[in-house]
Amino acid sequence: MANNGVSRIEHAPREYHEYPGAQYALPTDDAEHQRLLLQHNSIKSLFDNRILLAPVTLRPNDRVLDSGAGPGLWALDFAQSVDPAVHILGIDIASRLFPVSPPQNVAFQVGSVTNLPPDWTDTFTLVHQRLLMLALQIPEWTQALREIYRVLRPGGWVQLGESIAWFEGEYPDKPCMEKLVSLYRSLTKSRNLYIDCASHMPALLKEIGFIDIQAEERPLLMGKWAGADGVANATTNVGVFRGIKTPVLEAGGYGKVTTESEYDALVEGLEKEWEEIPGTKKEFVMFWARKPIN
Numbered sequence: 001m002a003n004n005g006v007s008r009i010e011h012a013p014r015e016y017h018e019y020p021g022a023q024y025a026l027p028t029d030d031a032e033h034q035r036l037l038l039q040h041n042s043i044k045s046l047f048d049n050r051i052l053l054a055p056v057t058l059r060p061n062d063r064v065l066d067s068g069a070g071p072g073l074w075a076l077d078f079a080q081s082v083d084p085a086v087h088i089l090g091i092d093i094a095s096r097l098f099p100v101s102p103p104q105n106v107a108f109q110v111g112s113v114t115n116l117p118p119d120w121t122d123t124f125t126l127v128h129q130r131l132l133m134l135a136l137q138i139p140e141w142t143q144a145l146r147e148i149y150r151v152l153r154p155g156g157w158v159q160l161g162e163s164i165a166w167f168e169g170e171y172p173d174k175p176c177m178e179k180l181v182s183l184y185r186s187l188t189k190s191r192n193l194y195i196d197c198a199s200h201m202p203a204l205l206k207e208i209g210f211i212d213i214q215a216e217e218r219p220l221l222m223g224k225w226a227g228a229d230g231v232a233n234a235t236t237n238v239g240v241f242r243g244i245k246t247p248v249l250e251a252g253g254y255g256k257v258t259t260e261s262e263y264d265a266l267v268e269g270l271e272k273e274w275e276e277i278p279g280t281k282k283e284f285v286m287f288w289a290r291k292p293i294n
């Protein structure tokens with residue numbers, strides 16, 4: 001089948017979002033749900049069990065937005081630490097993974113962070129957003145941060161978590177990883193996704209008008225050389241390479257792979273490289289910033 005002039009590579013496709021215009025590259029299926037759960041716990045552990053770093057105190061009737069909530073893991077976890085009269089709302093372009101029966105003060109609805117409802121202006125005390133690096137195009141990041149700024153009440157806080165993307169040419173001792181990173185870069189470049197957003201986040205936040213911009217960076221270590229956390233981090237990150245297989249093969253493999261089994265062999269090779277060669281790591285950065293009071 002032709003796809004923008006390139007031939008798609010035959011494979012068993014996974015399930016993806018159907019939101020018009022969105023370029024999000026990861027699946028929305030049960031395997032991805034399990035990956036996100038493991039990832040939520042790994043990131044929580046990396047930051048000493050803190051899921052809120054912004055210095056915000058929530059009061060009854062305050063509103064909290066979890067943008068790009070997915071299965072709502074952060075929202076549900078956060079709900080356990082606040083007064084049940086705090087209202088938590090998760091939004092996402094796909095509803096497939098929304099929790100079926102959340103607590104009464106937690107709700108979910110379909111929507112894009114690039115275009116939030118007009119009547120939300122100045123209403124949220126906290127906006128949380130984590131891992132949209134494979135979701136938003138370069139100009140959409142500015143648009144999303146502008147929308148988050150708009151919906152925050154004056155004095156409200158945003159907290160963003162993103163990781164530093166893999167770079168090509170940095171893993172000469174890991175040929176499977178090198179090739180997969182090259183495919184990952186080709187895919188994200190072809191979709192104009194801002195995977196290097198974390199490196200530019202403080203400047204983006206400042207440009208929108210946020211103040212008190214702060215960041216905390218910690219390394220996610222990959223592989224059993226780094227203990228149980230290393231095994232979990234490797235599993236979640238191998239899962240990303242599995243998750244982009246369908247979009248890579250739909251795009252024809254970028255001249256780098258020609259069959260599904262070739263792609264699968266690269267992922268298996270990557271798992272082995274991370275298991276056998278110590279040292280692979282990926283920085284994760286938590287940012288927080290405040291909307292000025294006036």
Ligand SMILES: C[S@@+](CC[C@H](N)C(=O)[O-])C[C@H]1O[C@@H](n2cnc3c(N)ncnc32)[C@H](O)[C@@H]1O
Nearest residue numbers: 024036068069070092093094112113130131135
């Ligand atoms: C990698 S998942 C992270 C989910 C969750 N934030 C977490 O950390 O567990 C990214 C999520 O962003 C959602 N997403 C992608 N584009 C979006 C957009 N424009 N607006 C809102 N959500 C979006 C995806 O559907 C997906 O659920």
